[in-house]
Amino acid sequence: MFESLKPVAIDPILGLMIAFKADTRSEKIDLGVGVYQDDRGRTPVMEAVKIAEARLMDLEMTKSYQGMAGDPDYNQRILGLLFGDQHSILSSGRVKSIQAPGGSGALRVGAEVICRARPESRLWVGVPTWPNHIPLLGSAGFEIKEYPYYDMASQKINGQAMMDALRSVPAGDMVLLHGCCHNPTGADLSHEQWDQIADLALERGFIPLIDTAYQGLGDGLDEDGYGMRMMAERLPELVIASSCSKNFGLYRERTGSITFIAETPEQADIVVSQAMSTARSIYSMPPAHGALLVSMVLGDDQLRAHWQAELEATRLRLKSMRSLLCDSIQNNEAGMDFSHIKEQKGMFSFLGITAMQLERLREEFGIYIVSSTRINLAGVNSNNIDYLSQSMLTVLKS
Ligand SMILES: Cc1ncc(COP(=O)(O)O)c(C=O)c1O
Known part of the structure; x- marks a missing residue:
């Protein structure tokens, strides 16, 4: 039966994740994957969720169907x-x-x-x-x-x-x-x-x-x-x-x-x-x-307030990474305007650079971005912003 099936092409974002994992350069940056990352590049379990999880371990008395x-x-x-x-x-x-x-x-x-x-x-x-x-x-x-x-x-x-x-x-x-x-x-x-x-x-x-x-x-x-x-x-x-x-x-x-x-x-x-x-x-x-x-x-009022504070910190971090990236690449030799990155909301924006520039970022600098040029701003952090913006300015020069 299964001999009639053809393999399905790997999802481009998953393909990019695999290539990123295999890249041995320590300075590599993943702006492709669609999950939040903190300033240390981790996707953490939120503290309020961890506390709830500990309580649930004690309180949960059944795994019966719901x-x-x-x-x-x-x-x-x-x-x-x-x-x-x-x-x-x-x-x-x-x-x-x-x-x-x-x-x-x-x-x-x-x-x-x-x-x-x-x-x-x-x-x-x-x-x-x-x-x-x-x-x-x-x-x-x-x-x-x-x-x-x-x-x-x-x-x-x-x-x-x-x-x-x-x-x-x-x-x-x-x-x-x-x-x-x-x-x-x-x-x-x-x-x-x-x-x-x-x-x-x-x-x-x-x-x-x-x-x-x-x-x-x-x-x-x-x-x-x-x-x-x-x-x-x-x-x-x-x-x-x-x-x-x-x-x-x-x-x-x-x-x-x-x-x-x-x-x-x-x-x-x-x-x-x-x-x-x-x-x-x-x-x-x-x-x-x-x-x-x-x-x-x-x-739970306390847990809810804790979660809201964490969520707000996440939101503000994304906003500040937007400003940081925009400000550090806005003055580029190609004259490209990146002000939209600062104005837009959430995790994603398009860079709008060419396929060639995208490829150079990946090949020469280990910066991974999906082909639509969508970037995840959560991949930007205080450790990689200088390397990221310098690499982008270099690529935008030619
Ligand atoms: C616009 C949009 N809708 C829905 C989803 C689905 O999210 P999940 O199924 O992981 O809860 C995503 C996840 O990336 C999304 O970006």
Whole structure:
């Protein structure tokens, strides 16, 4: 049977990680991989999570099955995190959330439920988007359509072209939006653009699917929720896939949520029953560990404050690495403008350099960047910034 299968080409980011590992130069720098790193280049377990983990070791009395929706306390607390504890949607009965295996699992369950509800729905994705959006959502059955999002030449959102395209989206189609810290561009919608998209959704009848994988890493926990909170107030229907991989550092624990807002509480109950039956047909139940930690952290005032302080330090470090890198390469002989790096949010931005320059950075200097020129700002630190900026200035000279 298996002789008919062809090998699948290795994911370019994984390929880059392998090449980075094999590189023996001590000064090498990895700006490709999509995880947070601290100033010492480590991806640490957050302290608040460690404390919760120690408590859980004592408190956890069973590993018995938990059910398709995962931990009810986690589901409730995630709603408070997404919308803020005082949001009117929370008492409306129209919002329901279930635990999912990471943001990726959440996106997939959400997509499957939408395709069950409306098989003819198409999904509009901004260009560019996180590359995994296409296989993850497309294989649920969506026809994928594109709308322009980012202009590489100006390194800004192409607002006019985006709105023009969204104006043509028909009723019942889904529009994928990034909640904050857009991956790969770092260019987030302004409040005004969020408002305009909500106006268009009401006017046209399309439904936003918001992917929020970086809440707290852009402008702050509440600020990063602007788009989904405003849309939850204004729109009859909304789907949100969220992840605790980055803001709780729980990557491998696969901790995420899929949240549905329906027109009525009765519809919300039906949607969530469909989400649970979808989960049952794919992986049955989500892993428990990460969600138990998140609900413990969010449910304990002291631990929550500890986590928020750590998250804020992470956010500020990313912001300061943006400024540091921009300032140290802005004055270059090629006359290239890198000011967008300072203005953008979260972990990623495009450098916008040529394929040749990218190759020289890797071959001559051991600096690894994916071919789109997306860099992870968390890979920049106080030890490597001088080497990184000098190498870039050298490459930009020729
Ligand atoms: C935009 C976006 N959405 C979703 C995810 C999925 O995160 P995870 O499945 O690891 O929780 C990621 C991870 O990199 C992402 O960048």
